[in-house]
Amino acid sequence: MLYREAGQFKTSYLADSAIFPIRQDRIGIALILAIAFVGVPLVATPYFFSAILIPFLILSLAAIGLNILTGYAGQLSLGSAAFMAVGAFASFNFIARIPGIPMLVAFAAGGLVAAAVGIVFGLPSLRIRGFYLAVATLAAQFFIIWFLTKVPWVTNYNASGVITAQPIVILGYRFDSPPAKYLLVLSIVALMALAAKNMTRGNLGRKWMAIRDMDVAAEVIGIPQMRTKLLAFAVSSFYCGVAGALFAYAYLGTVEPEAYNLDLSFRILFMVIIGGVGTILGSFLGSAFIVLTPIVLNTTVTWLDAHTPVHIPASAGSNLEVVVFGVLIIAFLILEPHGLARLWSIGKEKLRLWPFPH
Amino acid sequence: MSFFFEVLIGGLLSGVMYSLVALGFVLIYKASGVFNFAQGTMVFFAALTFVGFTELGLSFWAALPATLAAMVVLGLVIERGVLRPLVNQPQISLFMATIGLAFLLEGLSQLLWGSEVRGLDIGIPDEPIAWISDRFGLNISRFDLSAALIAAVLVIALALFFSRTRIGRALRAVADDHQAALAVGIPLQQIWAIVWGVAGAVALVAGLLWGARNGVQYALTFVALKALPVLMLGGLESIPGAIVGGLIVGASEKLAEVYIGPYVGGGIEGWFPYVLALVVLLFRPEGLFGEKIIRRV
Amino acid sequence: MSEVAPVTATSRPSAPRASARTAGGVILAVDHISLAFGGVKALTDISFDVREHEIRAIIGPNGAGKSSMLNVINGVYRPQHGTITFRGVPRHDVNTHEAAAQGIARTFQNIALFKGMSVLDNIMTGRNLRMKATFVEQALWIGRARNEELANRHKVEEIIDFLEIQHIRRTPVGRLPYGLQKRVELARALAAEPVLLLLDEPMAGMNVEEKQDMCRFILDVNEQYGTTIVLIEHDMGVVMDISDRVVVLDYGKKIGDGVPADVRANQAVIDAYLGVAH
Numbered sequence: 001m002l003y004r005e006a007g008q009f010k011t012s013y014l015a016d017s018a019i020f021p022i023r024q025d026r027i028g029i030a031l032i033l034a035i036a037f038v039g040v041p042l043v044a045t046p047y048f049f050s051a052i053l054i055p056f057l058i059l060s061l062a063a064i065g066l067n068i069l070t071g072y073a074g075q076l077s078l079g080s081a082a083f084m085a086v087g088a089f090a091s092f093n094f095i096a097r098i099p100g101i102p103m104l105v106a107f108a109a110g111g112l113v114a115a116a117v118g119i120v121f122g123l124p125s126l127r128i129r130g131f132y133l134a135v136a137t138l139a140a141q142f143f144i145i146w147f148l149t150k151v152p153w154v155t156n157y158n159a160s161g162v163i164t165a166q167p168i169v170i171l172g173y174r175f176d177s178p179p180a181k182y183l184l185v186l187s188i189v190a191l192m193a194l195a196a197k198n199m200t201r202g203n204l205g206r207k208w209m210a211i212r213d214m215d216v217a218a219e220v221i222g223i224p225q226m227r228t229k230l231l232a233f234a235v236s237s238f239y240c241g242v243a244g245a246l247f248a249y250a251y252l253g254t255v256e257p258e259a260y261n262l263d264l265s266f267r268i269l270f271m272v273i274i275g276g277v278g279t280i281l282g283s284f285l286g287s288a289f290i291v292l293t294p295i296v297l298n299t300t301v302t303w304l305d306a307h308t309p310v311h312i313p314a315s316a317g318s319n320l321e322v323v324v325f326g327v328l329i330i331a332f333l334i335l336e337p338h339g340l341a342r343l344w345s346i347g348k349e350k351l352r353l354w355p356f357p358h
Numbered sequence: 359m360s361f362f363f364e365v366l367i368g369g370l371l372s373g374v375m376y377s378l379v380a381l382g383f384v385l386i387y388k389a390s391g392v393f394n395f396a397q398g399t400m401v402f403f404a405a406l407t408f409v410g411f412t413e414l415g416l417s418f419w420a421a422l423p424a425t426l427a428a429m430v431v432l433g434l435v436i437e438r439g440v441l442r443p444l445v446n447q448p449q450i451s452l453f454m455a456t457i458g459l460a461f462l463l464e465g466l467s468q469l470l471w472g473s474e475v476r477g478l479d480i481g482i483p484d485e486p487i488a489w490i491s492d493r494f495g496l497n498i499s500r501f502d503l504s505a506a507l508i509a510a511v512l513v514i515a516l517a518l519f520f521s522r523t524r525i526g527r528a529l530r531a532v533a534d535d536h537q538a539a540l541a542v543g544i545p546l547q548q549i550w551a552i553v554w555g556v557a558g559a560v561a562l563v564a565g566l567l568w569g570a571r572n573g574v575q576y577a578l579t580f581v582a583l584k585a586l587p588v589l590m591l592g593g594l595e596s597i598p599g600a601i602v603g604g605l606i607v608g609a610s611e612k613l614a615e616v617y618i619g620p621y622v623g624g625g626i627e628g629w630f631p632y633v634l635a636l637v638v639l640l641f642r643p644e645g646l647f648g649e650k651i652i653r654r655v
Numbered sequence: 656m657s658e659v660a661p662v663t664a665t666s667r668p669s670a671p672r673a674s675a676r677t678a679g680g681v682i683l684a685v686d687h688i689s690l691a692f693g694g695v696k697a698l699t700d701i702s703f704d705v706r707e708h709e710i711r712a713i714i715g716p717n718g719a720g721k722s723s724m725l726n727v728i729n730g731v732y733r734p735q736h737g738t739i740t741f742r743g744v745p746r747h748d749v750n751t752h753e754a755a756a757q758g759i760a761r762t763f764q765n766i767a768l769f770k771g772m773s774v775l776d777n778i779m780t781g782r783n784l785r786m787k788a789t790f791v792e793q794a795l796w797i798g799r800a801r802n803e804e805l806a807n808r809h810k811v812e813e814i815i816d817f818l819e820i821q822h823i824r825r826t827p828v829g830r831l832p833y834g835l836q837k838r839v840e841l842a843r844a845l846a847a848e849p850v851l852l853l854l855d856e857p858m859a860g861m862n863v864e865e866k867q868d869m870c871r872f873i874l875d876v877n878e879q880y881g882t883t884i885v886l887i888e889h890d891m892g893v894v895m896d897i898s899d900r901v902v903v904l905d906y907g908k909k910i911g912d913g914v915p916a917d918v919r920a921n922q923a924v925i926d927a928y929l930g931v932a933h
Binding site (some may be wrong): 128146273330 | 393439440447449451452455460461463464466468469473583586590594622623624625626628629632633635636639640643644645
């Protein structure tokens with residue numbers, strides 16, 4: 001009885017096109033934001049910030065990026081991590097080479113460089129489709145990581161290839177404690193998620209989905225395929241680029257190509273599949289799922305080892321994790337192809353009827 | 359000049375082995391429209407299972423049919439457990455499911471057999487063939503040549519199987535149109551089971567050859583990453599395409615590594631085939647031998 | 656040019672429709688269009704014109720080249736020869752989205768809706784050309800982004816009312832029955848407020864009731880909005896009832912052109928439909 005839209009009448013198209021048309025949802029999101037910004041910093045431990053919350057938020061941003069490209073515009077990409085790497089390395093170079101550049105400007109500029117690279121690797125999508133395109137995005141993955149490893153200029157002639165990220169300083173404040181980094185990442189991710197929602201709920205989102213669903217028909221009603229697709233590549237890569245910069249500066253503390261390998265690209269793809277293809281909410285749910293699963297697994301294995309006669313060798317842990325990921329992907333595709341986001345809306349639908357069964 | 363030919367021939371020979379891996383993809387794609395990303399992991403799984411059996415005390419000739427049986431069973435399980443529930447889903451969903459499958463198999467095989475690197479000896483030494491060195495002054499590895507011959511025989515046998523036998527024709531009918539194939543009485547699921555079994559067998563041969571060459575280890579799955587540009591070059595549904603694509607990728611990546619690599623810091627083998635394939639695709643979006651896609655409204 | 660002497664729409668001897676609109680000048684002229692795929696000739700030297708505000712039907716047996724003709728008009732296919740003159744501007748070929756920008760909208764023989772989107776979103780895409788907000792405005796949901804969304808939503812709701820599909824506004828189109836999907840596709844085309852509307856078998860596969868509804872909608876669109884309509888249809892009853900003039904194609908050649916009554920009496924047309932040894 002708590003979750004009902006009865007009695008809430010929309011009197012304008014504006015109200016009807018709002019992000020959260022139902023009052024309870026608006027209260028809910030306000031609560032979540034309040035908890036995220038105020039509650040969590042009060043109670044979370046440094047481990048919780050650095051090992052769970054910060055990577056969760058950053059990878060959510062990358063998943064939003066991939067979701068824009070794959071979920072909305074329908075162009076499957078297996079190279080998201082490479083665009084994250086471009087963002088990280090570009091930010092590093094802006095900070096290292098332009099003295100006094102504000103950090104946030106450097107991150108945004110890193111995102112823009114990633115967007116430019118994204119457009120270049122998006123160009124084949126105008127001729128190549130489907131699987132061929134998916135494999136072509138692997139070219140981006142391998143080439144970009146090779147480039148960042150082999151060209152000394154991009155690492156500022158650093159011999160080891162692993163660069164320590166400069167500290168994050170904004171307006172004289174040093175973001176070096178885990179809660180400070182968390183709040184910074186949270187603010188950026190919240191704003192960019194809002195922007196993504198705005199883009200996808202309006203004309204641009206419809207154009208992307210039209211291209212995804214039937215590109216010839218989209219052309220016939222006046223949607224220019226080239227510009228729309230390339231814009232999707234650019235926006236998606238921008239999101240991945242900013243996420244990559246945050247990954248290096250707020251999570252890893254280092255800038256290194258190896259952190260952005262094919263495995264990370266796949267994980268981001270899994271977030272999108274498990275979370276829900278073509279939803280912004282799903283990107284968050286999927287990211288939480290993929291970040292938490294290994295942690296839960298490891299804790300379980302350690303607990304079993306300590307408290308029961310079951311002994312699982314340490315090497316099995318990582319293999320087990322891979323197996324679980326694989327099984328989950330297949331299970332989600334078979335049982336709930338629309339991902340956690342759909343489960344969420346089914347749950348809400350049930351809640352509307354509660355306490356009555358029908 | 360003889361150095362050039364050595365590189366070229368070495369590249370072509372390893373190209374045949376790429377073809378073999380690519381062939382596994384083509385078989386499954388032709389028959390079920392599934393782009394099986396897990397093919398590379400199946401290669402790894404096959405090699406690891408074979409080594410595992412020999413470590414359990416089986417001889418080479420006992421382990422071979424045992425692994426073959428395991429691969430066929432694996433193929434059947436995949437067909438029943440992953441593909442059948444996803445029938446009528448968009449191709450992209452099936453593709454992503456096979457990525458999940460790749461993860462599952464990778465973890466599972468190492469859970470079963472352990473993750474340390476194992477050697478595999480199939481009795482062919484990796485040494486230059488004397489009479490070729492004497493006569494032409496070229497160093498050609500006996501192993502590479504034998505492996506290429508085995509791969510070539512298998513490729514030709516499968517090509518004939520596809521074009522000449524009843525099952526082969528049924529396979530092509532299924533690939534063309536599932537519904538229509540069902541309507542004329544082709545047992546769809548039986549066909550898919552056969553295809554996955556054959557793909558498992560191909561993975562076994564590829565796994566033995568590559569495992570003997572590079573050691574049986576996780577890195578074997580990367581061989582599949584080499585087969586992907588082969589597929590793009592040759593076209594997803596073309597057996598001749600897989601052969602020619604493999605040769606092109608094998609030869610060009612070796613030549614590029616030797617002649618261009620030193621100028622750019624080396625290590626370009628990893629991406630060169632992809633960029634090459636990408637450039638070819640820009641001119642022929644369906645690959646060299648792929649069927650032209652006519653898009654209608 | 657044509658076998659049958661052109662007759663103006665206003666002076667039809669046996670006008671089947673009660674309200675005769677005034678057809679204006681030529682809005683679309685098709686001149687000597689030839690189209691071939693490889694060696695197969697789809698269209699051979701086709702010429703006809705369409706006047707403002709009229710309903711022009713293209714008929715012919717299967718494979719006559721009717722859909723190809725529409726595809727040439729809105730730029731899906733590029734003809735090898737000939738010109739298309741739309742609103743006084745001659746062109747050899749055109750991009751599909753440019754044709755849309757010039758005011759040509761169409762529906763397809765096999766429904767081409769965006770399956771993953773709701774009815775409302777599908778119809779809204781029809782108005783994409785009228786929404787000029789940049790993606791930055793859209794991301795921030797300010798200025799034009801928001802205003803355009805609302806203004807266009809008003810127009811779309813008008814069309815939804817007009818076609819009587821209010822109840823399915825939020826339904827994903829993939830779940831709708833065939834007849835309704837056809838109607839949504841018409842709605843999407845109308846949302847563009849086209850000058851020229853191309854309908855490719857709008858009534859194929861419909862039952863009698865659905866056909867009657869669709870006829871009514873087509874006539875209403877034509878009358879209320881003054882939209883010029885070119886339609887392909889197999890149901891001769893419908894064609895004779897609602898169209899002002901008819902073009903007949905057979906094997907990619909034009910074999911008849913005129914008001915329905917004349918076309919019905921044309922021997923070449925009768926032969927094409929009944930089958931005569933060529």
